[in-house]
Amino acid sequence: MNDDQPRDKKAKAYIPRKMTQARLANIALHYLDRYASSAQNLKRVLERRVYKASLYHEDLDVQVAHGWIDELIERYLRSGLLNDLAYAETRARSLMARGSAGRVIRIKLMEKGIAPDIIDQALKALEEEHPDPELAAAIKLARRRRLGPYADPTKRDDKKDRDMAALARAGFGYDMAQRIVECDDKDELEDLLNPPAHNFS
Template sequence: MPKPLDETRLKDLALAYVARFATTGAKLEAYLARKLRERGSVEGEPVPDVRRIVERMIELRYVDDEVYAKAKAGSLLRKGYGGRRVEQALREAGVDEDLREEMRPAESSARQAAYALASRRRFGPFATELPERDKREKQIAAMIRAGHGFDTARQIIEAETVEAVEQWVEEAEDEYE
């Protein structure tokens, strides 16, 4: 059975966690609280203050929600996920609403992400042959599940050529710069 936790052991767990994983203050706090529930605290000593340990990690800049949010949002966008999925992932990680709003992708980034997903999954004009209507509907549904809006998904899936999609992406870059 694992040893109960005192303040020092809990700080060591926090350091090991932030050294190994990119994280937010909320995720670190949940991890430490779970470890404390699982292992308990040393009898006769005060229960370690999880919140204070997390605040110290933030103060030392071992944990930075903004850096985490930028990295996570960028990673998801490069993989082809849309703004809704980015927002959902950041919410689940405990990133506050204002910071989530800041990380909302610009129109040009959202279009580039949609392009990346369609290209990788061979949707719409990226397929070897133009799909039938039922397959196009499934592709649109997959793009919506990936966090893209219906209009964005439809724009790509119903495009006649890859060049048309590229032009659509470039229009956003020109328009929103």
Template structure:
């Protein structure tokens, strides 16, 4: 039997329905951790791809849009089901992501912005950041400082400047790191403390944060 040529379009899949969307959600969550909004967006993209393929196959655009209306209406219920299964948990996602981002050198402010952009509500973001980083006026200050040190290490500035760097290069890296840290959401005092720290203490603080 002759195989179809590669130029031939793939047969159009059936119109997405609740069952297919549920399968797509489960497959996605088996691979990725996601927020409620993240899963909603993924399912919406799944539907949008079908619409584009349908139109490319010759279906009228309005007809294609009407065909997927039931699927779009099913998204919220499917995501609620995923929450009921424990596969979607914005609070758990937020706390895990907050710890991961902080250990990667993100500031408290950028961690909160990252979570907010993923649809996590403000109260959940605040609680997750407090749980993961500690209170802003207490333990959280040391965690923020350690994150700033990770940031400085990536830029080979302050205590992490190359041993063979001369004074001019070290000063240039210091000033550039200060500017970059301000853009990344670190406070001026935190950035300066990180960049002025001795190497041994800096490495010790990073290690303690990552072991916590």
């Protein structure tokens, strides 16, 4: 095979189709069918698709295409297909379950284009679900990463500094990290994570 010959068939497979308003809407719906998204995140996704298409189709008016995107976003917000508050609450809950501190959750939501007031509402919702979401997240991270009392008892003393560092990297303050690492009994943390229900009957 001559190395100078272009791989035309393979190359053509990666050339994006010309962008139209209908195609853009199909791309948006397909994306939303697969992923939860904020309005700003979807806008960025569609703008990237328009940009890639413009590299191969010089007659594509990028500004016009951006107008199509704005119309789609507005339509989906009105219909409820996009709901930044619902997205933020779901994403915040998921991040907390994985052991992300509040400040990390805030940053990740900001990266998705969520407005500060909506982020505040999402974090407030976490407080309504758990009396101390920061502690709950720290315990869940400790459990998942085997930090503090979740670690091998024979290695705990050697791991303390590394465990503190792991919690700090996850966004937790010194006091919270120390509380987790210095705890002697993981059952004590589990009780804090799942407080017993009160029977008032």
